[in-house]
Amino acid sequence: MSSDSLSLALIGSGGAGVMTAGQTLLDAAAACGLYGLMTRATGPQIRGGEAAAILRLSSEPVECQDDRLDVLLAIDWNKAERFADELILDANSRIIADPGQGQAPEWVRTSGARVLDVPLSELVKNHRGTRANTIAVGLLSHWIGLDNARTENTVRGILESKGARLVDAAIAGLQLGFSQARELPELPQTLPAAGAARERWLISGNEAVGLGALRAGVRFCAAYPITPSTEIQEWLAVHLPAVGGTLVQAEDELASINMCLGASFGGVPAITATSGPGFSLMVEALGLASQAEIPMVVVDVMRGGPSTGIPTRSEQADLNIAIHGAHGDAPRLVLAPNSIGDCVSTTEWAVHLAEALQTPAVVLSDQRLGQGRAAIPSPPPARWQAQRKLTTDTGESFRRFADSSDGISPMSLPGMAGGEYTATGLSHMASGRPSASGSDHRRQLDKRRRKLQAFDFGKQWADIEGDGDTAVLTWGSTTLAAREAVTRLRAKGQSVRLVSIRLLSPLDTGALEEALAPVKRLLIVEQSHGGQFHRYLRSLIDLPAHTRVLARPGPLNIGPGEIARAIQSLCLEEAA
């Protein structure tokens, strides 16, 4: 797929507007009928640090970055050396840099890429009101072959509400960029032609989570800001009230999750969004939700950890706490979307499952998905709704935690006369009355486990593609690069199976074993230092004897090329 796409990055100091520029370019490309993805890479500081908007445009849907860049545009070189190991350049790459910003860093100079000078800062000085990032958008847009008029329209659309003066200045900047591009030599790699007009969406993973929640019927959110999850809260703050729901900015994460439990106890489907440190604080209440059988969804947009880690970059190392965090045996649902579009459906499904099973659900997204923005094929229509089993039998015989073969006890809600009970984190009997008896404890533990075991989760526990006796097993955002690696190998005639697990807990071990039955060679791919996913799988099933793990901590992307190479060496290893 590599040759059908164009990869670009814009870098500059935080505040230089590279994110806005990248987003504008993506929007313009989408308006021209392309698909594309933009991921963000920034330092932890808000301004003054390094920032990169990394884009990939294609005529076919793409959701992972390529292994290398065709174009790098530097508004300035501030701390750019930090990108040395992730923005990969070669002799076919082209660099646009402002000679007024000094020399390019060593990694750029030694890459063999051709550097082309464009005096961005001088242009800004000579044309009052323009900004370097808008000129950069014009330049890149024209150079790679987007339609100038559509790019202008896109910018007009974005700035419309900000007044005519701003729009005029931006259009002037774009045109400066267009004319600069006309002076540049042609790119070695051309932009693929736009595909047939199909319905597409422009959406970020965080917005997609918010939309999924709304579609499934969530009407309450309490949250405390934390990077990189805040956009979920911001999006819901606008859209929940518009459909009759409420968002509360809580004083901390302890309050956030407990407020959600309060709302859900009252019958209103609830969600909170956070990232690692906030999720750690929520773990006690997760146990409460499990014990008291109150549904709710926690979205953890993972970042580098432990502790405050790397707030602005991606990792998949919260798997352990998501599955096992909380004392005691506290089963919960753990789900992971494996693309930006899938953030919609997986969140929807999480809400549905949480409500159906009266169990907390954790959705593990990450910075790459959450803050990634893409032009994607429009996701399928809503399929999963919040549907809670309510009691029809309030009165003398109502027992809130009555046992049944599927373990699901019909629930009563405040306002239902005769259904009064006290939900509690204490071990209890079927009535809800606290009990320290071992057999009561065990009966309820059995019931809660059975709820999850007896439920038919269907086929969407994983995405399984391809066949053959070599397989890649992954979850979450690393799936995107793995999928492309498999596609590339398939194009070369090699058949590789991809298994991406969406329902991480409870894991459908029978189905996974079946999916791996014909597999002789297995590569596990995950973005964690300790190989958390691999260890988790090993604790539940026997993996093929020939299993290798490609595990790396964040934030460095595991690219499709690297995965393809790992699969190939896996095959060679066995042959040797």
Add this chain to the structure above:
Amino acid sequence: MSSAVEKQISILGHKDFKSDYKPVWCAGCGDFGVLNALTKAMAALELQPENVAMIAGIGCSSRIPAYTSVYGFHGVHGRALPLAAGLAISRPDLTVIATGGDGDGFSIGGNHFLHACRRNVDMTYLVMDNTVYGMTKGQASPTTECDWTGSKLSPQGTGQPPLQPLEIALAAGAPYIARAFSNSPNDLARTMAEALSFRGFSFVQILSPCITFRPDQLGWKKRVHAGFEATDNRAAAFAALADDDGFTTGTLYRAPRPCHASARAEETTVQAIQDQFGVKT
């Protein structure tokens, strides 16, 4: 509260608000008085049990929801207020009562207390203050006197001034603040009924002796005295607290202000929201 309420208290069966659970409290615990007064207040206000929810954290006092026949949620230590707020905000049709102890409310849950006062959600917070951690067998709480040496955890006393819940509530913006005594059933029921009827966040500190770990609190009977005159003047309320010995009862402050309200927005459909993501070419 008028004498009409007092009459109703005697007429309506407050037992309907009690559950058949036998409290685990020590005989003589002040919390029995709180339970009795609360069921009386609910009966007097003619609330329907199914429309009331009692939310608590952890502690002896936090067990109270299960002893009533209304909906209850006995959560984790210190988190009664956010639980209650989530419920009250999303179900404004209910009467929501958060309850618990001084350790639960002012120590582990201290931050939530400040923000509940500020946020002003329409609910009532009843704190059974016995100046000790009863459930964990008698450690000092934030309201314990600095020279109390009865705890093995602070054998020399805490050396810290006790926290002043009413001053904090006032400073943090609570619109309704009162103090009552568990051993004065009618006054307590009256205060509770007033707090429950108040629109906004109402906070009642209830002096409720722990006879097991603070038997000296049996002497509170002699020290408690009426005295607060309800005012809507913050300066006057602060002045009253400056003269307070910790045992003055009554409504200290009552100054309604707008409640936390759900944000309003122009109504739309999920479909219309979703359509915004479509690429415009």
